[in-house]
Amino acid sequence: LMLFSGRAHPELAEEVAKQLGIGVVPTKAFDFANGEIYVRFQESARGADCFLMQSHTAPINKWIVEQLIMIDALKRASARSITVIVPFYGYARQDKKHRGREPISARLMADLFRTAGADRILTVDLHTDQIQGFFDGPVDHLFALPLLADYVAAKVDRNKLTVVSPDAGRVRVADRWADRLGAPLAIVHKRRDPDVANQVTVHEVVGDVEGRVCVLVDDMIDTGGTICAAADALFANGAEDVIVTATHGVLSGPAADRLKNSKVSEFVFTNTLPTPGELELDKITVLSMAPTIARAV
Amino acid sequence: LMLFSGRAHPELAEEVAKQLGIGVVPTKAFDFANGEIYVRFQESARGADCFLMQSHTAPINKWIVEQLIMIDALKRASARSITVIVPFYGYARQDKKHRGREPISARLMADLFRTAGADRILTVDLHTDQIQGFFDGPVDHLFALPLLADYVAAKVDRNKLTVVSPDAGRVRVADRWADRLGAPLAIVHKRRDPDVANQVTVHEVVGDVEGRVCVLVDDMIDTGGTICAAADALFANGAEDVIVTATHGVLSGPAADRLKNSKVSEFVFTNTLPTPGELELDKITVLSMAPTIARAV
Ligand SMILES: Nc1ncnc2c1ncn2[C@@H]1O[C@H](COP(=O)(O)O)[C@@H](O)[C@H]1O
Ligand SMILES: Nc1ncnc2c1ncn2[C@@H]1O[C@H](COP(=O)(O)O)[C@@H](O)[C@H]1O
Numbered sequence: 264l265m266l267f268s269g270r271a272h273p274e275l276a277e278e279v280a281k282q283l284g285i286g287v288v289p290t291k292a293f294d295f296a297n298g299e300i301y302v303r304f305q306e307s308a309r310g311a312d313c314f315l316m317q318s319h320t321a322p323i324n325k326w327i328v329e330q331l332i333m334i335d336a337l338k339r340a341s342a343r344s345i346t347v348i349v350p351f352y353g354y355a356r357q358d359k360k361h362r363g364r365e366p367i368s369a370r371l372m373a374d375l376f377r378t379a380g381a382d383r384i385l386t387v388d389l390h391t392d393q394i395q396g397f398f399d400g401p402v403d404h405l406f407a408l409p410l411l412a413d414y415v416a417a418k419v420d421r422n423k424l425t426v427v428s429p430d431a432g433r434v435r436v437a438d439r440w441a442d443r444l445g446a447p448l449a450i451v452h453k454r455r456d457p458d459v460a461n462q463v464t465v466h467e468v469v470g471d472v473e474g475r476v477c478v479l480v481d482d483m484i485d486t487g488g489t490i491c492a493a494a495d496a497l498f499a500n501g502a503e504d505v506i507v508t509a510t511h512g513v514l515s516g517p518a519a520d521r522l523k524n525s526k527v528s529e530f531v532f533t534n535t536l537p538t539p540g541e542l543e544l545d546k547i548t549v550l551s552m553a554p555t556i557a558r559a560v
Numbered sequence: 561l562m563l564f565s566g567r568a569h570p571e572l573a574e575e576v577a578k579q580l581g582i583g584v585v586p587t588k589a590f591d592f593a594n595g596e597i598y599v600r601f602q603e604s605a606r607g608a609d610c611f612l613m614q615s616h617t618a619p620i621n622k623w624i625v626e627q628l629i630m631i632d633a634l635k636r637a638s639a640r641s642i643t644v645i646v647p648f649y650g651y652a653r654q655d656k657k658h659r660g661r662e663p664i665s666a667r668l669m670a671d672l673f674r675t676a677g678a679d680r681i682l683t684v685d686l687h688t689d690q691i692q693g694f695f696d697g698p699v700d701h702l703f704a705l706p707l708l709a710d711y712v713a714a715k716v717d718r719n720k721l722t723v724v725s726p727d728a729g730r731v732r733v734a735d736r737w738a739d740r741l742g743a744p745l746a747i748v749h750k751r752r753d754p755d756v757a758n759q760v761t762v763h764e765v766v767g768d769v770e771g772r773v774c775v776l777v778d779d780m781i782d783t784g785g786t787i788c789a790a791a792d793a794l795f796a797n798g799a800e801d802v803i804v805t806a807t808h809g810v811l812s813g814p815a816a817d818r819l820k821n822s823k824v825s826e827f828v829f830t831n832t833l834p835t836p837g838e839l840e841l842d843k844i845t846v847l848s849m850a851p852t853i854a855r856a857v
Pocket of ligand 1: 361593
């Protein structure tokens, strides 16, 4: 059993290695002048069961290519098996043709990993479960729910807690939370206001949130637009407090400012992606998936 | 017949389209906030023979992934055939394991294109011919030699001209030039000076260059280190003038400064890669491969 890591988020790999009582295999990896990536492992992988971790964070395309190149090198180094660990699966949102002449990039990624030499994929909270079917081999699908829900349950009085989905199209995640915590469910529904000519969206809260502590849950927070608007709607409807929690803190573009300026009392993520330095704030909590991943390995 | 282009170097695709008397198919392509690429073609590709051009320039990994995603979208849009045009083939220099536990990235790239849906590859002056064998399908391999050599022949008195290889390991390119121009051949040989403890390399010129106009030829100029050192050696050995020519002007890192400061009178490239703005100088000539590519299409 050997654990390898790309350069995107080595801290997570180090943590997983520590849990396993092993070290991450030292690897030489750098960019040539024209941006092509060079990779070489410092130890023999012959006959080993190899786990190769890479976080699909920015610059995401570069880190995906690096992971593919590392898989190729492992294959040619006679690894016995290659398991690709992608704590956050890049391109997961492009999992179908929303319109004609679009790619299905989530499927493409699965095929690229397979072609490079991956036998197995280990990932956390896929954007949709269907992506498991894209890979021609076993997919180990881990969940952050136990970790996140236990943290929230320990903090909040259960009698005051309401689980909220920020989007009517994605109630599935919130539903699992409500089940686990035995809490009532509410939904923020984005609606085009029929009385206004230009399409202003109104955030309608379905369910009772007055005086409640709302836990807004999603699989990922990217630019933070939807989630912060949903939080505002909850406060406007009398919520006593709002906590936001998601497995993947993508946190790109305007996310940092939005999170800082939001009235939300706490944001809880896992470390499937590195947290931007400017977001190392008191109200941002990052829980580690390393023990869960190590157990799966 | 339809021509598509990625965002890396649209000018070359426009030129090829013009030569063919068609337009480049309008395509919506942008980066999402987290760097994932979105692509959608504005016209139906159903039943068409599709040519998809992308230049593997910086940021090279991003443009490779974009091309893969575009191939996927073409495949799913029922294109009849998909020919990938890569004027400069990225990762060509990693075409073998130079040491153990290295990848063979040039082969990986061929496999990735195939997996995404490419039927055929059209490329210019591969770093090594073996790369043709990496792709599981036909490879159209174009040469810039006629274009570059005709330009040089029209400029320089043939009786004074000597073709020079900047590297003893890559005489093949220079050999073809010498053949075509009926000119004598010289070689710059990098040698470790045995008298000096720390490994200083000496550039030894094999062949007579005194009073000659030397044409230093290579397939690509990347950081310009080798080629500028070779030119210095030629001048030191009495060359009257030195012209440098290469198919691919990669021109990364310190290349711009090196080319500017060099005593070389002219650098001649083709437009398989875009020329960095700061290198739009009098002594840099860029010849267009568009007619050659259009003829092949
Ligand atoms: N990286 C991304 N960032 C934002 N939106 C995306 C991204 N990738 C795909 N999408 C779009 O998100 C929508 C799908 O969102 P959802 O239905 O919530 O999965 C589609 O319109 C996609 O084109
Ligand atoms: N993008 C690159 N830039 C510079 N050197 C590279 C690049 N890719 C591969 N190499 C190295 O170049 C050497 C091969 O050069 P060559 O024998 O001239 O093809 C090997 O040591 C490679 O690891």
